[in-house]
Amino acid sequence: MSKTVEFYFDLGSPATYLAYTQLPKICAETGSRLVYIPMLLGGVFKATGNASPATIPAKGRYMFEDLDRYARRYGVALKFNPHFPINTLTLMRAVTGMQLRHPERFQAFVDCLFNALWVEGRCLDEPATVAAVLTEHGFNPEDVLALTNDEAVKAALKDNTETAVKRGVFGAPSMFIGNQLFFGQDRLDFVAEALR
Known part of the structure; x- marks a missing residue:
């Protein structure tokens, strides 16, 4: 069995945020390598005919209650974002661009965005808010915006998303x-078991 976890993620998923808080620890405990693969969840949904559980009111309410239970179990902060669902196209291009062009700052970049969305509950659909978050964390918003318009970055995100779908991914x-x-973040015990 491989000792590498390939983590397909999109910032707009609260379940993905919870997995993100736990996977580094699981990989450290099992001597495994964690590989982050940004994808566009909206593209996955479109290609597979899937949709967010939040589109079904009763299921959405349950999902957030359940995610809150897991956050307490994991000992991490989680706040329902009042702006959910978020259009993450620009954000995920930025994440992909940071991974490609500035890998040394990738982790800090993803940390600040996940925190803004799922701890602070900020509206990252608004460019001014995104710029404020980036500035607060020492990133130049203009440089990040340039990454989102880079054709190689756009192609990389598209390729990651298409590869995810080909491999059987239907959600995050x-x-x-x-x-x-x-x-699902509720399958992390199976991930840990497979790595052991």
């Missing part, structure tokens, strides 16, 4: 160990 978070897919 999705994690692969070898060719085995684990979907």
Whole structure:
């Protein structure tokens, strides 16, 4: 069994945020490598005919209650974002661009965006808010915006999303160990078990 976890993620998913808080620890404990693969969840939904559980009111209410239970279990902050769902196209291009062009700052970049969305509940659909968040964390908003318009970055995000769908991804978070897919932050115990 491979000792690498490929983590397909989109910032706009609260379940993905929870997985993101736990995977580094699981990988450290099992001597495994964590590979972050940004994808566009909206593109995955469109390609697979899937939709967010939040589109079904009763399921959406339950999902957020359940995610809150997991956040307490994990000992991490989670706040329902009143602006959910978020259009993450520009954000995920920025994440992909940071990974490609500035890998040394990738982790801090993703940290600040996940925190803004799922701890502070900020509206990252608004460019001014995004700029404020980036500035607060030492990133130049104009440089980040330039990344989102880079054709190679756009192509990389599109390729990641298409590859995810070809591999059987239908939502986020999705994690692969070898060719085995684990979907959902509530399957992290199986991820840890497979790595051990």
